[in-house]
Amino acid sequence: MTVYTPPGQPGSIVEYRSRYDHWIGGEYVAPAGGEYFENPSPVTGQTFTEVARGTAEDIERALDAAHGAAPAWGRTSVTERANVLNAVADRIEANLERIAVAESWENGKPVRETLGADIPLAIDHFRYFAGAIRAQEGSISEIDGDTIAYHFHEPLGVVGQIIPWNFPILMATWKLAPALAAGNAVVLKPAEQTPASILYLMDIIGDLLPPGVLNIVNGFGVEAGKPLASSPRIRKIAFTGETTTGRLIMQYASQNIIPVTLELGGKSPNVFFSDVAAERDDFYDKALEGFTMFAFNQGEVCTCPSRALIQADIYDQFLGDALERTKAAVQGNPLDTETMVGAQASNDQLEKILSYLDIGQAEGARVLTGGERVDLGGDLTGGYYVAPTVFEGKNSMRIFQEEIFGPVVSVTEFGDYDDAIKTANDTLYGLGAGVWTRDGTTAYRAGRDIQAGRVWTNCYHAYPAAAAFGGYKGSGVGRENHKMMLDHYQQTKNLLVSYSGVRDGFF
């Protein structure tokens, strides 16, 4: 067991700067407006650094740098770009521990997750796309003996990316790795809640990228995000967030006729069929862990398995065991490697979760465990902690239909297979789902029948780079991860070539 010293205190392995400017053209650039905003740690509620408050002028400056860098970067060989991505991965790996602590401090998530998941996955993601771009091939179609269609991949040019706060470094990597591999230059806007850990990372990897290839402008959505998303100088916008902002971004994109990829959250069902409880073995134990995954990252995951559907004949037994597992989750100081559940990322996030705990009970759902804010005492008193909460209710209730983005699961039962699928699909969203069964046929059928982009089958919350991730229905447009992501950041150039010396005969 290790308890890391908070950044900024003597003996900490992490030293945040006291102030961060924008990262533009390979160097720090002060904000045009001269203003900075405070960045508190959700662990204590105390401010630990201040960050440049970007405006349209800063976005323009970043776009200038990106447009300056894009042509040369887009012409580099795939080997060269792959080498850069691999060097980035190696550098992160060599500094994994301090990056993990820095991210935990800024986001509030347990350091065991940043050490074991967020940062290792980011490293692997850069390596995956370094490999994928080298292996990518264009194609030729032989139209007839003398006519050939060649298809080449070309970078889009300069792209905009708006990053969420729940996995500040991994979500940035999901967007950056394919975009950079494909030869694009990027202007990236991190979330207001987590503006600094990505710049902490840039202090470590910034020298590996040619100046201007990656530019980071912080600031508020209305002041910096909007000028980026609505700019006629980007060839694509990628966004992870919620539905209203997603629609707004599509609206801006329509004015510039550029593509968007949107990842907009979900209300993912986690379905437990009766045969899960046929034995009290390792698989049963794994299924209980799968239930408890709703508390992973404090529930601040777009794919949080926030609806648990349990077959009626095992309902009482399984739910009883699952409650026991939930109560065993250790909540505490995020910098303690024993901690499983840390702090919510911000005060407004905390308030929103508490408002859902209210409406859940008002609608008649029963709190089986949790249901309240937690005061961990000492320095952590000012932090934003919510007890892992299990509600029992009906799928029509708002706590079953809205993404709470907290450690809250709403549980209900189902009778048969058709009932399970009907309830699972009775949602506006379709990002993730979980299916738990010992029967391969049931697993396959349920996986195909649930309308969601990712159906974890006898597992949950795994995010390997080679598995496509994205939403059906209201959960968004496009995919992340997998080599198919390269297509999202590339133009298709077709050369249609005639090798015939004979005229067509029309004129």
Place this chain on the structure above:
Amino acid sequence: MAEATRVAVTGAAAELLARLRRRHGELMFHQSGGCCDGSSPMCYPDGDFLTGDADVHLGDLTVADSADGPGAGGTGTSFTVPVWMSRAQFEYWSHTHLTIDVVPGRGAGFSVEAPEGVRFLIRSRLFTDAEAAALRD
């Protein structure tokens, strides 16, 4: 017949709206769903967010633009702020009354209050039987 509204606003949120309107002009809300900063009311300059057949107009908030007292600096008249929600989402929300409040915090998204260090928040309650009946009529 009883009057029933679907939306209301707290005093603190109303004062904030009055201040924001002086800077941004007429305002609107669209209730968000989904990820991260979702399930929250997003406040935009009116017309910035295009509404259409996919949306429901829940009502208009009437807000005092006070010339003095709390939120002073206004004209002493009042203004309205329309509140919208996507029609699909409304299917699941229609049985609840919504009050727009404000809390300290840092929302992402493009909502205009974020730079003030505060975030609009929805507080919900179930409609009474009388309200539900009035809304059906």
